[in-house]
Amino acid sequence: MIRAHKYLDLATCVVSVAAHILELLLVNRAMDVRELWEVLEVRLGDRARFNVLDALNLLFLLGKVDYDATADVLFLREAR
Numbered sequence: 652m653i654r655a656h657k658y659l660d661l662a663t664c665v666v667s668v669a670a671h672i673l674e675l676l677l678v679n680r681a682m683d684v685r686e687l688w689e690v691l692e693v694r695l696g697d698r699a700r701f702n703v704l705d706a707l708n709l710l711f712l713l714g715k716v717d718y719d720a721t722a723d724v725l726f727l728r729e730a731r
Contacts, residue, residue, distance in 0.1 A: 663699040668706035671695065672725075673715060681726035684718075 691699055710716045717728045
């Protein structure tokens with residue numbers, strides 16, 4: 652959930668994970684989904700993996716990332 656509460660870990664919340672995903676995609680332009688999960692797990696720890704899907708959903712809804720199902724690759728959507 653994105654709703655805040657007093658026990659929310661700001662380092663692994665959905666918005667923080669989404670920011671890390673955007674940062675990785677800005678550097679690499681495109682990343683394999685498995686590789687993205689591994690990098691995020693190393694960077695943010697095991698607890699962040701619960702928010703990765705919600706962060707990806709947020710980025711899709713905002714129109715920031717696209718997904719190529721044939722190659723299993725995430726990439727930044729070009730600015731229009």
